[in-house]
Amino acid sequence: MLDFGLTGRKALVCASSKGLGFGCAEALARTGVNLVMCARGADRLAEAADVLRRKTGVEITEVACDITTPEGRAAVLEAAGTVDILVNNAGGPPAGDFRDWEREDWIKAIDANMLTAIELIKAVIDPMIKNKFGRIVNITSGAVKSPIPQLGLSNGARAGLTGFVAGLSRQVAIHNVTINNLLPGQYNTDRIEMLIDVRAKQEGKSNAEIRKSLESGNPTGRLGEIDEFGFACAYICSAHSGFLVGQNILVDGGNLNLTM
Ligand code: NAP
Numbered sequence: 001m002l003d004f005g006l007t008g009r010k011a012l013v014c015a016s017s018k019g020l021g022f023g024c025a026e027a028l029a030r031t032g033v034n035l036v037m038c039a040r041g042a043d044r045l046a047e048a049a050d051v052l053r054r055k056t057g058v059e060i061t062e063v064a065c066d067i068t069t070p071e072g073r074a075a076v077l078e079a080a081g082t083v084d085i086l087v088n089n090a091g092g093p094p095a096g097d098f099r100d101w102e103r104e105d106w107i108k109a110i111d112a113n114m115l116t117a118i119e120l121i122k123a124v125i126d127p128m129i130k131n132k133f134g135r136i137v138n139i140t141s142g143a144v145k146s147p148i149p150q151l152g153l154s155n156g157a158r159a160g161l162t163g164f165v166a167g168l169s170r171q172v173a174i175h176n177v178t179i180n181n182l183l184p185g186q187y188n189t190d191r192i193e194m195l196i197d198v199r200a201k202q203e204g205k206s207n208a209e210i211r212k213s214l215e216s217g218n219p220t221g222r223l224g225e226i227d228e229f230g231f232a233c234a235y236i237c238s239a240h241s242g243f244l245v246g247q248n249i250l251v252d253g254g255n256l257n258l259t260m
Pocket of ligand 1: 002003015016017018019020021037038039040041042044065066067068089090091092093139140141143185186187188189190191221
């Protein structure tokens with residue numbers, strides 16, 4: 001039997017009441033990891049935590065907060081205490097045209113999708129180094145490897161986080177602390193519904209037509225499911241993954257066709 005070597009470890013999984021964050025939380029819980037989960041909406045978060053408690057029996061603490069604010073991060077970190085695993089995630093920025101974005105829009109995107117992750121890494125990494133075990137996974141986007149024109153705010157903020165992580169991950173690997181980025185392609189979540197809606201309006205097509213074109217354009221003929229994404233996250237967090245350092249792992253059904 002394959003043992004991920006994580007039983008009894010503690011993970012902080014951000015933005016995890018649904019979607020990809022929930023997929024990661026569920027996969028980690030299934031390997032025996034106790035969880036601290038957060039999201040802004042308290043009701044859905046409580047439901048999500050209950051589902052995982054019932055399914056897996058692990059200990060779960062929920063904190064309803066906005067992880068992109070200093071107050072939200074302080075509340076989560078206080079509830080979490082020392083963690084062995086950190087999964088960074090937050091909602092993605094809106095799509096649009098860069099001519100419409102002001103400085104405030106950029107600051108918001110950089111705060112949510114770059115600086116929040118860096119602040120949380122800063123808060124948890126020294127105890128991980130001391131414990132000689134740590135796994136940090138940043139949920140970024142396939143847009144890091146293949147930028148999506150209408151998601152300029154996301155492309156910019158995530159590129160910044162990716163560059164930072166490339167350096168830091170090499171500084172801490174000696175302590176069995178790994179930092180990697182997990183890049184979603186297109187998954188069946190509410191976020192993709194929103195993007196389908198934007199494209200349908202732009203292209204004058206129905207949402208069903210856009211969804212069909214996304215599905216048929218993918219080598220697998222479908223969009224990804226959150227449990228598939230979660231499984232990849234659990235693998236990166238495994239006790240046996242100490243040699244996986246500073247990588248940008250794209251899980252997109254082969255949508256981006258690169259030879260290397
Ligand atoms: P989703 O289904 O909309 O779920 C987002 C989750 O994050 C919810 O639990 C939401 O709960 C929580 N959340 C959002 N903003 C938050 C905040 N400020 N503080 C705390 N929790 C917050 O989204 P998803 O599809 O899983 O996407 C997750 C990330 O992956 C996003 O950054 C997205 O851009 C990126 N991504 C997704 C795809 C895809 O195909 N789905 C592709 C590429 C990149 P509350 O709303 O209650 O806070």
